[in-house]
Amino acid sequence: MKAIVEGVRVAGLRTVVPAQRHSFVEDPGIFTTEEVQKLAATIGVRERRVLPRPYCASDLCVAAAEGLMQQLDWDPASVEVLVFVSQDADYVLPATACIMQHRLGLPTSAAAFDVPLGCSGYIYGLWIASRLLGGSTAKRALVLCGDNATRHLHPEDRATLPLFGDAGSATALEVDTNAPPIPVVIGTDGAGAPHIFVKAGGKRHCLIPPVGTAGQTLEKEAAAQLERDSRLTLNGAEVFSFTLRAVPPLLREAMEHANTDVEGIDRFVLHQANAFMLEHLRKRMKIPTEKFIIDMQGFGNTSSASVPLAICHSMGSQLTAGPVKTLMAGFGVGWSWGAMVVELGAMQEPQVVDLPGNWPVLTV
Template sequence: MKAVIEGIRIAGLRAVVPPQRHSFVEDPGPFTVEEARKLAATIGVQERRILPPPYCASDLCLAAAEGLMEQLGWDPATVEVLVFVSQDADYVLPATACIMQHRLGLPTSAAAFDVPLGCSGYVYGLWIAARLLGGSSAKRALVLCGDNPTRHLHPEDRATLPLFGDAGSATALEVDEAAAPIPVVTGTDGAGAPHIFVKAGGKRHGLIPAVGSGGRIADEAEAAQLERDSRLTLNGAEVFSFTLRAVPPLLREAMEHAGTDVDGIDRFILHQANAFMLEHLRKRIKAPADRFVIDMQGFGNTSSASIPLAICHSMGAQVAAGPVKTLMAGFGVGWSWGAMVAELGPIPEPRVVDLPEGYPVLAV
């Protein structure tokens, strides 16, 4: 599907990461030292940020939103749209966004809801929030994207352990009739659902740790299986095949929809899946290396937060000077994908900050 966002600008960005770090190069765990070094070189991850309990992705996003509104000088009472994009909701219900609305002090007239998307979620979140602004009396929106995938990882899964990290982000949108149009392209193929998968935890396959199918108490064997099914499984070969099949056409279609080509894009910022995959995509579309962002060395794959995190970490000064014509694209779990071409800046310099020590947990 194609769409165009009109009369809306990206007013600011901020990312927040846990201060806790882990490097398989320094602490190889289930790997040999040589294996860990080769993995780091291939996937482009030297260390990851790990969010400890009781914190959740919402806490990282909330801290990002508070810092961003302060940086922009926004009164929370002027923000009437809040979209929380995450695969890691705090509760089965209510929607985490409702609790965030209250904590942030947004008005009760605000629309606040969750979008449970992962890798493509940033593009979808911006598009949804922008359309809400364009079709309502609201003038300002916050798109909060964050995940803590490390909590889904099995401690013996060598395919996922070195790759994923935790992060949260906030992006501010504002009505501005002078803003450049933002072309958007999206797509979905649910045939890929089993290839990036957490099977248990919802209603279909039981709740962890003790409730089995049909609502009865699970026996020991079933509880053990539920525990295994509650962990992330990733079919790397299928993910790689999907990415090379779907993403280059997505990027070309997004540029064509925007009336431009590779030469007309200042920076390409894709979901930071892994460096090996990103380099293949760069070569497929013949993008120059100096305009193609690969920035996950210190964070890992942070799912829905990876695009805004990469912008804040590697492009802050450039976006502050702006404008920077960017192609942003997310793709993966679902299968789901989305891309947009947007001018970023000039805006207050985007930042990456650590979650403050003692930050209050978002809880009810």
Template sequence: MNPLNTPAGKHVRVDHVALRGVVSASPRTEVRNQDLTDRFSPELIEEIGKMTGVRARRVAAENQTTSDLAEAAARELLADLGWEADSVDALVFVSQTPDYRLPATACALQSRLQLGTHCAAFDVNLGCSGYVYGLWLASRLIDGHAVKRVLLLAGDTSSKLVNPDDRATALLFGDAGTATALEYDANAPATPYVLGTDGRGEMNLIIPKSTYRGACGTTPALPESHPDYLYMNGPEVFNFTIRSVPLMVNAVLEGAGKTVNDIGAALFHQANAFMLKHIAKKLKLPAEKFPLNIDRFGNTSSATIPLLMSTMEDRQALAGDVVMAGFGVGYSWAAALVSLQQMRVCRWVEV
């Protein structure tokens, strides 16, 4: 086996990249689980809340898209950092809820943010693992000397994808958009990544009525699912996560010669509180290094990790190295050991 390829995933390293700032944007509208008693019984709401950890979520307005949230976050970030719009060399938009089938939402955001026409812009269709994959892609552009500054915009408005009567998803998913600034820095420490995919899980987290697959008459039939809405096979996703995430996190730490004692925090995709606490126990992570915000924001897909950073009360935990781990739809997973010593901006806004 190639030493870079392990059961945990592919091991890669990126040099000379500094994460300068993160701004996360949430919709102003808060929906509490207890507000949904017209659809679900109080007993069921309490049961699901205990399992998922979700007590409230931010939900986008009918005319508010992921790009609107990401744009607001990006404007705040550029202003906070003092970056001129023309200084941004690339824009990467990570989302599974783009504005259009085409053109790429990244192109629209380049115009709306008034970035230079020299700016490369493209979309990445990833969900739960998307933020860490986006960091890797943006960093490789910089490490490869193609660009010096990159805006990574990641987020989803998953509330628009769920069946409002589906107990498995309606009480779980929230909305958010985020912006992360990355820049070339010759003195930045190396960032190790572990990346992996197992497409055998494609049917376990899916919107069955895909535009083109459905047009071919081959929309998959799944139990108790509506083809137009998000379907989640909770037990299978749980088993995948418990199996894959500890392996991935240990691999990225071992590759860097670190242990959980050497990190300030483990920033995990906010998928399900019960599942995350189980993983933390397996990894022997103390509670103070394992922040959660799923109770306030729900599962915001590709936005969860930067949103977690932006809303953490203990900012001292972000002063050094942190592990970031994304995992889910695909199946897809990615982890990184990221230095935040050079991060100058980290905040949350409502729009």
């Protein structure tokens, strides 16, 4: 599917990461030193940020939103759209976005809802929020993207443990009749669902005994199976195959939709899946190294937050001068994918900051 967003600009970005760091290079754990060095060179991750309990992805995103609104001098009462993109809701219900609306002091006239997407979620979130601004009386929106992926990882899963990190982001959108149009390309193929998968936790495969067995304890074997099913499983070969099959056509279609080509794009910022995969895509698409962002060695794969995190960390100072014509693309879990071409800047410099150590714990 293709779309064009008109009359909306990206006013600012901010990313918040946990202060807690973990490096398998320094602390190999279940890996040998040789394995760790090879992994770091291949996946491009030397250090990850790990969110400690009891904090959640929403805490990172709320901190990012508060800091961004202060930086932009936005009155929270002026924000009437809040889209929270995450695979890690605080609760089964209510929607985490409702709680975030209250925490941020947004007006009760605001539309606030969750979008449970991962790797493609940033593109979807920007597209949805932009269209809501274009079709309503609202003038400002916040797109909050973040995941607490490390909490899904099994401590002995060698395929996922070194790769994923935690982060939360906030992107401010504002109605602007002079903003250049933003071409968007979106796609989905649910046949890929089993290849990046957390089986337990929803109603299809519940973590609690069914009604009528309250008080009974699960057999040890069943309990162990539920523990395994609550962890992330990733089929690396299938993910790589999907990426090579879907992403080059996505990038070409997005550029064609924007009536441009590689030469006409200033920066390419793709979902930071792993460095080897991204470099393979860069070479296949013949994108110059200086235009292509690979920036995950200090953060890991942060799912829905990876694109805004890479922009904030790698392009921050460039965006104060702007505009920078940027092709952003997300792809993965679902399968789900999306891309957009947007002119970023001029804006106040995007920041990457640590979650404050005295950040309040949410109670409901």
